[in-house]
Amino acid sequence: MPQTPSTRWCPTPEQLMILEEMYRSGVRTPNAAQIQQITAHLSYYGKIEGKNVFYWFQNHKARERQKLRRRLGRHQQLLHYQLHQSEDAPPPPPSPILQHHMPPHFLHQGATSQGLDLVGKLETVGMEEEEEEEPMTSAMGFEQEWMATMDVSSAVPPCCRPLKTLDLFPVKSTGLKDECSSSKSSSCSTSTN
Amino acid sequence: MPQTPSTRWCPTPEQLMILEEMYRSGVRTPNAAQIQQITAHLSYYGKIEGKNVFYWFQNHKARERQKLRRRLGRHQQLLHYQLHQSEDAPPPPPSPILQHHMPPHFLHQGATSQGLDLVGKLETVGMEEEEEEEPMTSAMGFEQEWMATMDVSSAVPPCCRPLKTLDLFPVKSTGLKDECSSSKSSSCSTSTN
DNA sequence: GCAAATTAATGATTTATTCAAG
């Protein structure tokens, strides 16, 4: 089997995963030294060159930005919708997932105490510039231990079953930079599907 | 007015980010109760229903897997490269590169010693298959019937409305799913798409 | 610059497969 005259670099899954992880960790445009280091490390998993690393970060950054921009565009275009949906819904809800705004009926477990600390730092991203992903520093909460907490009994009526449910979901905010915090949207779904 | 009687849910950036974050945190197939919670929370950012959450996780999981598969495919293509590069590439060593780039933001608080290390797998880089999820969930699955019941934002089931407690959903109850015998539309056409 | 045509993403459905009870 001919070795496929390698015209271009083909990242192995490991390489890809590591690169993505690094990207998530905040690496965006590594300098020469970093690239060398990264390349050295990744070469363990397969053939790779410095330029591959360089290009990868270039491309990935650009494409992530594009993706983000897309979401933002959609968001802004449709932001008017949200206005009449929830009147007094505080526009810029804190990034932390679980917060005061939570309807009381979901906070019955008291497990919240752990999550209160999730209040990450809000950060205004410069969006289309270059910085669209800042180093996420928030400590993600816990996992879905709620699953373990689940005590599902036998068939119960669809509702009215006051058995203990689960804790709060584990959503943590790893870099929850809400892009346009003051606007929401959903032009769609007006009808209950 | 242009309510855009759209037929399908359009996630807001916030919702999307939260969902993605949850996915990264290890959430794969939330059960009914979890979906309720997630929905409740996300509804703060825009209209959303339980089924949307359900579908989102289904799709996202599937597509991530698909993506991974492609990578693997490519990987195998170039397997030989690694072979002659290093004798016997031992199992993936820890990625030391990341260490100084980013503090371990994956450390979940040891809130539980349940042994749920879903996230741990997220970090694992060298899986040849796909990230496998532990098979515990399995809580709901009626194709779409249950979804009708899962609506946090507006239609609250009359029975438990006053009491805002999250009600567990029957893990196994009304089998509403159409029997397999009922042959439906023949959508299995390998038609052009 | 704009708007129709094309393409890419992705939400929503359907079908097939797997596994556990009975």
Added chain:
DNA sequence: CTTGAATAAATCATTAATTTGC
């Protein structure tokens, strides 16, 4: 062996993004 629950894979369908001709 049959049945039913649960999930994954495949597909359909709609929306948003791009491209293209004017």
